[in-house]
Amino acid sequence: MTNVLVCIKRVPDTAGEVLLTADEQALDARFVGFTVSAHENCAVELAVRIGDAIVLSLGPTDTVEQLRGALGVGATAAVLIEADPVGYGPADVAREIAAVVKAHEAEGRTYDLILLGNDAADTGDFQVGIRLAYELGRPVVNGARTVEVTGGIATAHGDGIDGVETFEVPLPAVVTVLEGGVEPRYPTITGRMKAKKTPIETVEPRQEPRGSGRVRLTLPPAQPSTVDVLGEGPDAAAAVVDLLQRLGVAR
Amino acid sequence: MILVFVETGADGATEVSLETVTFARSLADRTTGPVHAVLVGAAPDVTGQLGAYGVAEVHHATGDAFSAYAGAAWAAAVQAVAAETGADAVLAAGTPRGMEVLAHLAARLDVAMAANAVGVLEGGGESDPLVVSRQVQGGAVLEEMRLPERPALLTVAGHAVEASPAPAASEAVLREHSPEVAAADLLARVVSTEPAGPDESGALTSARVVVGAGRGAGSADGFDGVAELAALLDGALGVSRVVTSLGWRPHHEQIGQTGSRISPEVYIPCGISGAIQHWAGCSSSKTILAINTDENAPMVTKATYAVIGDMAEVVPAINAEIRRRRS
Numbered sequence: 001m002t003n004v005l006v007c008i009k010r011v012p013d014t015a016g017e018v019l020l021t022a023d024e025q026a027l028d029a030r031f032v033g034f035t036v037s038a039h040e041n042c043a044v045e046l047a048v049r050i051g052d053a054i055v056l057s058l059g060p061t062d063t064v065e066q067l068r069g070a071l072g073v074g075a076t077a078a079v080l081i082e083a084d085p086v087g088y089g090p091a092d093v094a095r096e097i098a099a100v101v102k103a104h105e106a107e108g109r110t111y112d113l114i115l116l117g118n119d120a121a122d123t124g125d126f127q128v129g130i131r132l133a134y135e136l137g138r139p140v141v142n143g144a145r146t147v148e149v150t151g152g153i154a155t156a157h158g159d160g161i162d163g164v165e166t167f168e169v170p171l172p173a174v175v176t177v178l179e180g181g182v183e184p185r186y187p188t189i190t191g192r193m194k195a196k197k198t199p200i201e202t203v204e205p206r207q208e209p210r211g212s213g214r215v216r217l218t219l220p221p222a223q224p225s226t227v228d229v230l231g232e233g234p235d236a237a238a239a240v241v242d243l244l245q246r247l248g249v250a251r
Numbered sequence: 252m253i254l255v256f257v258e259t260g261a262d263g264a265t266e267v268s269l270e271t272v273t274f275a276r277s278l279a280d281r282t283t284g285p286v287h288a289v290l291v292g293a294a295p296d297v298t299g300q301l302g303a304y305g306v307a308e309v310h311h312a313t314g315d316a317f318s319a320y321a322g323a324a325w326a327a328a329v330q331a332v333a334a335e336t337g338a339d340a341v342l343a344a345g346t347p348r349g350m351e352v353l354a355h356l357a358a359r360l361d362v363a364m365a366a367n368a369v370g371v372l373e374g375g376g377e378s379d380p381l382v383v384s385r386q387v388q389g390g391a392v393l394e395e396m397r398l399p400e401r402p403a404l405l406t407v408a409g410h411a412v413e414a415s416p417a418p419a420a421s422e423a424v425l426r427e428h429s430p431e432v433a434a435a436d437l438l439a440r441v442v443s444t445e446p447a448g449p450d451e452s453g454a455l456t457s458a459r460v461v462v463g464a465g466r467g468a469g470s471a472d473g474f475d476g477v478a479e480l481a482a483l484l485d486g487a488l489g490v491s492r493v494v495t496s497l498g499w500r501p502h503h504e505q506i507g508q509t510g511s512r513i514s515p516e517v518y519i520p521c522g523i524s525g526a527i528q529h530w531a532g533c534s535s536s537k538t539i540l541a542i543n544t545d546e547n548a549p550m551v552t553k554a555t556y557a558v559i560g561d562m563a564e565v566v567p568a569i570n571a572e573i574r575r576r577r578s
Binding site for chain 2: 130168
């Protein structure tokens with residue numbers, strides 16, 4: 001059985017208006033829910049399909065909610081590195097994940113494959129997977145849509161410049177996942193029940209973080225609406241085609 | 252010295268790479284200067300083109316190691332050129348490949364990297380930390396980020412600046428490099444490439460006109476009108492995340508933070524409310540014509556033009572009007 005570690009991040013679910021905290025260091029999440037990115041949902045799905053999936057996250061205590069979400073769809077164990085992610089840069093996060101991987105390895109719990117999302121939905125650093133690979137001395141494939149494992153080799157497919165690219169990497173390896181290759185499953189009732197009962201291994205961070213370099217967050221200035229309403233309903237068709245001709249895109 | 256990792260296509264340096272070179276010039280103005288470019292693997296001769304954008308030297312790394320793409324090997328080449336030239340900063344476009352190569356470089360040098368920078372706020376001198384502004388949260392929020400180390404690494408968000416030739420073009424000098432690449436850096440390497448179909452996302456990102464459709468399409472059968480409009484305008488069809496999540500359309504048509512980022516002349520979103528996720532992928536469209544039943548939908552208020560109405564009625568009327576004027 002292939003052991004797969006899949007890393008997720010608890011992020012604010014910002015479908016609507018975004019507000020900042022008073023210290024401008026984070027999003028004000030009092031009025032929003034939390035989720036994990038679509039990339040990571042696909043990574044969890046791939047992990048469950050490939051083998052024995054163990055889910056890991058660095059985040060506050062409430063991250064248990066996202067870890068249970070992954071347990072509910074088939075992950076068999078969960079690890080929480082309990083820390084406030086605002087103070088952690090991608091290099092810090094990679095180092096903490098690597099420390100857990102090495103500690104587990106020393107106990108005989110090895111991970112053949114580590115999956116992560118391509119980039120976090122909030123900070124969008126695009127680095128944790130690659131930095132983790134260097135911490136562990138493993139090869140890394142970025143932006144895979146699908147991953148399969150056979151005979152000690154991970155085969156990953158992703159969109160390249162000239163088409164769909166195939167990578168074959170020897171295990172152990174790291175792969176970051178892009179949404180779109182697989183459809184994440186929904187938790188079953190029994191899955192949810194099992195997730196509630198699965199103990200979550202909580203560990204302390206090993207090192208003082210170097211930080212993310214964040215000075216502060218700002219919101220882009222709100223642009224007043226300058227929309228020119230051409231009309232209502234199908235009667236607006238002539239005005240639309242006039243506009244498209246003026247813009248030079250309709251003959 | 253600022254080093255830019257330049258990506259090329261059949262027409263030379265890509266538009267986003269030229270934007271990155273333009274961004275690098277503004278950074279060079281704050282520092283000690285010149286802008287150099289680095290290309291890895293097979294590439295057309297872009298020395299003249301990059302010279303016009305103010306690049307003083309073009310470094311081209313070639314060798315057997317670069318016959319197929321490998322992120323670590325590409326980064327090793329950029330690292331070798333950066334070390335040889337003493338680069339103060341290394342920039343790349345915020346493309347999947349630019350991000351990947353720079354993240355490898357950041358890990359190899361153990362320095363910070365700012366993804367999706369849109370501007371330089373402070374610093375740039377030899378020892379004062381650089382502070383950049385960058386997009387986070389899919390572009391809904393900006394972060395001011397400090398880059399204290401050298402070289403400072405950053406990727407430039409697509410369309411953060413407009414690519415513009417240098418006021419005074421320079422005769423760029425071409426320098427060939429054959430960097431050594433360790434076997435470990437070739438483990439994760441492309442072994443084969445399946446050419447993309449003509450209808451796949453490449454068409455979406457390069458189209459002059461994109462017709463978008465969202466939840467307002469109603470069902471998997473609700474896309475005939477928008478597909479026809481896209482065809483009448485020689486454009487491409489794109490959809491919102493809801494549409495791909497519901498399985499109405501394939502993922503390669505998705506526009507947004509986790510789909511394609513488009514920048515057409517005209518974008519016509521139909522029945523798309525304009526959630527942040529979607530806006531992240533379409534905000535650099537030149538003109539937006541929104542068709543929506545809700546006049547208060549974010550897509551409508553942010554659009555240049557709008558029609559208030561049901562796409563199922565409005566779009567066929569537009570198609571009929573285009574056909575009528577043609578006959």
